[in-house]
Amino acid sequence: MSGILTVVDAHKRFGGIHAVRGVSLALNSGELLGLFGPNGAGKTTLFNMIAGLYPPTSGRIELASRDVTREPAFRRARAGIGRTFQVCRPFRGLTVAENVLAAIPPGSGVGDDRARAREILDAVGLLPKAEDAAGSLTLGMLKRLEVARALALEPKLLLLDEPLAGLTASETSDLLGFIQGLKARASIILVDHNVRQSLGVCDRAIVMDAGAVIASGSPDTIRRDPGVRRAYLGESAA
Ligand SMILES: Nc1ncnc2c1ncn2[C@@H]1O[C@H](COP(=O)(O)OP(=O)(O)O)[C@@H](O)[C@H]1O
Ligand SMILES: [Mg+2]
Numbered sequence: 539m540s541g542i543l544t545v546v547d548a549h550k551r552f553g554g555i556h557a558v559r560g561v562s563l564a565l566n567s568g569e570l571l572g573l574f575g576p577n578g579a580g581k582t583t584l585f586n587m588i589a590g591l592y593p594p595t596s597g598r599i600e601l602a603s604r605d606v607t608r609e610p611a612f613r614r615a616r617a618g619i620g621r622t623f624q625v626c627r628p629f630r631g632l633t634v635a636e637n638v639l640a641a642i643p644p645g646s647g648v649g650d651d652r653a654r655a656r657e658i659l660d661a662v663g664l665l666p667k668a669e670d671a672a673g674s675l676t677l678g679m680l681k682r683l684e685v686a687r688a689l690a691l692e693p694k695l696l697l698l699d700e701p702l703a704g705l706t707a708s709e710t711s712d713l714l715g716f717i718q719g720l721k722a723r724a725s726i727i728l729v730d731h732n733v734r735q736s737l738g739v740c741d742r743a744i745v746m747d748a749g750a751v752i753a754s755g756s757p758d759t760i761r762r763d764p765g766v767r768r769a770y771l772g773e774s775a776a
Contacts, residue, residue, distance in 0.1 A: 541603060542567050542695050542725040543588065548597030550583050557583045558594075559749040565695070570718065570726045572743035572760075574733045574770070579746040581729045582624060585697050588727075589621050590614040602694065616643075620693030620724070622684040624700050630673030634664055637672050637683055641690035655690070661723075662686045663716065678709035682716070689723065696724040702735060714739050733760065733770040745770070 543565040550558040558580040565571050573581050586592045588599055590611035599607045606614050628637050638655040659665045662682040667675065672683060681701050688696055698717065702710050718739045720726060730736045737743060743760045745753040753763040760766055 541565070542569075542601070543727075544598075544600040544603075545584075545588065546598040546600075548584065548587055548599065549595045550580070550587060550592060551595045557749055558587065560597075561744075561746070561749075561751055563744055563751075563754070565725050565727065567694075567725055568721055569741045570721050570728060570739060572733075572736055572740035572757075573727050573729045573746065574731065574737075574743060574760075575746035576731055576769075578748075580749040581746060582699055584746075585621065585699055585727075585729065588695075589619055589697060615691055615693075618692070618694035619697065620688035620691045620695070621697035622681075622688050622699055622701060624703070626677075626680045626684050628672040628675075628680060628683050628687070630671065632672055633669050634672050634675065634683060635659060635668040638686050638690055641687040643691065658686050658689050661689065676709075678705050678713060681705070681713060685717075685720070689720075693724050696720065696726045698726060698728045700729050700731065702730055702732070710735065733766060737761065 541564055545561060545563045548558055548561045561584055575581050587594045590609060598605060601617055601619065606617065635655050638658055639651055642651050642654060656665060656668065659668050662685055664679060664682055664686060667679065675683060701713060705713060714736055717728060728736060737757045737760060740757055742756055744751055745760060745766050753760055753766045
């Protein structure tokens with residue numbers, strides 16, 4: 539397996555807040571890594587450092603063995619980092635297809651881009667909605683549209699920030715199955731605040747609390763971890 543992403547001892551401080559405290563991780567191609575932790579744990583800040591929105595206070599970020607720590611977000615996006623945001627922000631007045639078209643980098647010609655948009659919409663199951671206004675989609679469909687827009691960049695690495703938040707139980711299991719299928723296209727880091735909900739589709743996982751990693755490993759390792767069991771799996775302290 540080859541390494542897609544390596545984060546080495548990343549820290550982020552915002553003034554007096556030490557939001558990320560020495561996080562290291564490595565992601566191989568085709569892997570789906572779960573990133574769990576309560577609100578304020580530092581998950582989004584870690585994503586922002588990986589995607590290049592915030593420079594780390596210290597530490598190193600490598601994409602496919604290339605040090606991108608000092609590279610701006612647009613260059614990392616071109617190098618293959620795609621992401622979704624915690625809050626969906628499609629162009630609500632545009633159609634679903636137009637939203638995906640707008641996310642495709644300028645390329646080989648209008649005809650090709652339209653075919654490519656339809657191929658992506660097919661992959662996320664939104665082709666029947668291609669000509670509908672994005673504003674008319676359900677939340678579950680909007681989340682898929684966000685993923686479609688991220689896929690338009692043909693990312694090697696896809697960062698999904700709480701894509702399950704606000705979904706019904708059936709939308710959640712639907713989207714989790716879909717995310718698992720995306721592994722054929724990209725390596726994925728999936729952020730959720732609910733370990734129980736998404737651990738089942740992950741190859742490995744990391745649990746953060748107050749900026750630091752408190753557990754990492756296979757789904758079984760995470761399930762057996764005493765700290766994780768106390769904090770997230772509903773077991774009282776012994
Ligand atoms: N741009 C920012 N400026 C100041 N503090 C921030 C900023 N972004 C995040 N934080 C703080 O960093 C900590 C981690 O936040 P965040 O990464 O959003 O956590 P999570 O995504 O796990 O809920 C929180 O205390 C948050 O208030
Ligand atoms: Mg967050």
